[in-house]
Amino acid sequence: KAGVTQTPRYLIKTRGQQVTLSCSPISGHRSVSWYQQTPGQGLQFLFEYFSETQRNKGNFPGRFSGRQFSNSRSEMNVSTLELGDSALYLCASSLWTSGNTDTQYFGPGTRLTVL
């Protein structure tokens, strides 16, 4: 099976712009989670989507949003970019069957640089 893929791998934007990141989960995986990774903060959970619905949300401002499509692919959008949004954005997918243990499989990430 192909792993989790993320596009683009690298992105450079300027303050005030918006950006959309894409994530394709492992085939059959229905849960997609997004994380922001920075050197000092580690991985911070952004949100999780399951069956096209946002199921969990981390503590990030409303500028960060996402969605999931019927094929489980997910997009993350950041509007009005700030310098502090520079980070590696990781997407993780999991099978998630109710009542069972679950393992997240991560994509390679999108490195976003805001100038």
Place this chain on the structure above:
Amino acid sequence: AQTVTQSQPEMSVQEAETVTLSCTYDTSENNYYLFWYKQPPSRQMILVIRQEAYKQQNATENRFSVNFQKAAKSFSLKISDSQLGDTAMYFCAFMKHVSNTGNQFYFGTGTSLTVIP
């Protein structure tokens, strides 16, 4: 709220030696899962090992093993016979299973491990 603490930002070990990475967590849950993830310089995060909290037996995967102390809320990772390819950032993660709203993951800030030839 759940928190995961990795108190060792950086560690190093000689090749072929053994190293232990520490992780503690705070939770009021009784049913949960713990993971160690590895992120090599190439940045792809991969699962190293996982442990179900209801299992008393420590998980083992080849050279990787854990010391799970539920009462102490401690979950350390032991790497035996360290290899150069083990050089990476290691993240400890806690997962709480919520039947209707999915699984919630919490990560530590990571330990950067360098294996010295």
